[in-house]
Amino acid sequence: MREVLERCLNSEMVPKSSVLKTFRDRLWILLPLVAAGIPPLMIAVTVARYGVNVPFWDQWEFVKLLDKAAARQLTFMDFWEQHNEHRLVFPRVVMLALARATDWDIRYELAANVLVALGVLGMLALLIERTVRPVAPVMIPWLVLAASLSTFSLTQWL
Numbered sequence: 001m002r003e004v005l006e007r008c009l010n011s012e013m014v015p016k017s018s019v020l021k022t023f024r025d026r027l028w029i030l031l032p033l034v035a036a037g038i039p040p041l042m043i044a045v046t047v048a049r050y051g052v053n054v055p056f057w058d059q060w061e062f063v064k065l066l067d068k069a070a071a072r073q074l075t076f077m078d079f080w081e082q083h084n085e086h087r088l089v090f091p092r093v094v095m096l097a098l099a100r101a102t103d104w105d106i107r108y109e110l111a112a113n114v115l116v117a118l119g120v121l122g123m124l125a126l127l128i129e130r131t132v133r134p135v136a137p138v139m140i141p142w143l144v145l146a147a148s149l150s151t152f153s154l155t156q157w158l
Contacts, residue, residue: 032141039152040121044114051107058083059106065092066099121151 055062061083068074079089095109102108124147132140 028138029141032145036141036145036148039148040114040118043117043152043154047107047110047114051110053106055106062092062095062099065096066104069096069100117151121148124151 065074065078068078079092080087094112098104098108098112125144128143128147129140132143
């Protein structure tokens, strides 16, 4: 690899500045994108290592829904029931499906949360790419890094 780079640098066909500029440009793009993968990896490792199979806080209210599901007495109103200021129909359906598939192992809910956050980061990266490319394409990798840091901030997950 070094020999190829030296040949390119010594060649009169390719000016030195263009080879170095290309390398710097690639590094400028690659470095923040690699760094953007670190926060999701840290959260995934933390969840895998320290996630426990014990309901926490509001998850204890889910027991009532599980009891009704076991007795086959679920109605639409059980899903539509208000929780604080929200109606969590879709999350309750997903949590009930996960509970049935895993015997209500909370660690699978944690893994599902990480996957949803990865999807959010992917959508943010796509949005950043589509909106920033016409104006400042060199900023795209750095903005994806910022989105990764904010989506996977430890304050969001602990």
